[in-house]
Amino acid sequence: MTTNENAEEAVDVLQELGLKEYEAKCFVGLTRIPTGTAKKLSEVTDVPRTRIYDAIRVLEAQGLVEVQHSSPQQFRAVPLSEATETLRDQYESRVEQLRDALEAVESVDSETEPSVQEVWTLTGQTAIANRANQLVADADREVVLVVGDDSLLTDELVAQLNAIPEGADLAIGAVSASAQAEIQAAVPDATTFISGLEWLRSDPDAEHDVAIGRLLLVDRSAFLVSSIMPDTHTEQAIFGTGVGNGLVVLARRLMAQGLVPSRDPGQVGE
Numbered sequence: 001m002t003t004n005e006n007a008e009e010a011v012d013v014l015q016e017l018g019l020k021e022y023e024a025k026c027f028v029g030l031t032r033i034p035t036g037t038a039k040k041l042s043e044v045t046d047v048p049r050t051r052i053y054d055a056i057r058v059l060e061a062q063g064l065v066e067v068q069h070s071s072p073q074q075f076r077a078v079p080l081s082e083a084t085e086t087l088r089d090q091y092e093s094r095v096e097q098l099r100d101a102l103e104a105v106e107s108v109d110s111e112t113e114p115s116v117q118e119v120w121t122l123t124g125q126t127a128i129a130n131r132a133n134q135l136v137a138d139a140d141r142e143v144v145l146v147v148g149d150d151s152l153l154t155d156e157l158v159a160q161l162n163a164i165p166e167g168a169d170l171a172i173g174a175v176s177a178s179a180q181a182e183i184q185a186a187v188p189d190a191t192t193f194i195s196g197l198e199w200l201r202s203d204p205d206a207e208h209d210v211a212i213g214r215l216l217l218v219d220r221s222a223f224l225v226s227s228i229m230p231d232t233h234t235e236q237a238i239f240g241t242g243v244g245n246g247l248v249v250l251a252r253r254l255m256a257q258g259l260v261p262s263r264d265p266g267q268v269g270e
Contacts, residue, residue, distance in 0.1 A: 030077035146173035148212040
């Protein structure tokens with residue numbers, strides 16, 4: 001990636017974080033020079049000189065830019081470590097504000113009973129990872145996880161797996177011996193195994209083969225299975241709840257393969 005491409009990516013991300021285009025361009029421009037006047041910054045960023053001062057005022061108010069009140073005025077970006085921390089704090093504050101506002105919104109149909117045969121879909125690795133992490137965090141008795149893609153065993157998921165209640169059963173399957181060894185080292189209290197689900201292994205010669213990402217069964221009543229699309233690498237998942245849910249029942253049978261009988265989630269406690 002070239003310098004210009006990196007700069008454009010940084011501008012795009014800053015806009016996603018709430019800055020306007022000229023503000024983002026000015027900040028990125030200032031990270032490329034020690035200090036700069038409005039004229040210099042306009043030359044570096046292609047932002048009209050008349051718009052530089054407005055953008056700088058916003059950036060200064062957000063703690064991202066320092067101003068030297070000389071003639072002409074000089075501007076410089078705060079150190080990147082400070083800038084990223086400031087942006088993180090602002091982003092997290094907005095997320096907290098959004099959560100509080102959404103929690104305060106009154107339900108228009110609070111009497112609706114949840115279905116015992118729920119099946120939902122999710123798209124996107126972040127959303128699916130968050131759901132998987134939450135399912136593990138809510139576990140009381142048992143977690144059975146089969147990891148089809150090593151990259152999906154994130155630090156956050158490992159932390160949740162290591163924090164399940166004492167006495168709860170934890171079994172984690174992998175598709176290779178090397179992956180099993182890595183999982184055992186990361187989650188030492190888990191019972192690890194090589195999954196008997198041969199179809200988890202994506203065929204490297206199949207151009208359009210869909211790879212299984214993760215299978216998760218929690219307390220024998222919630223199930224999530226995800227796949228990774230070959231062209232876009234987008235993760236998609238289906239999620240089901242309910243002890244009598246056909247999807248969950250099928251999941252217990254499928255995920256029993258590769259487990260020792262005493263930990264067979266399809267037989268114990270039926």
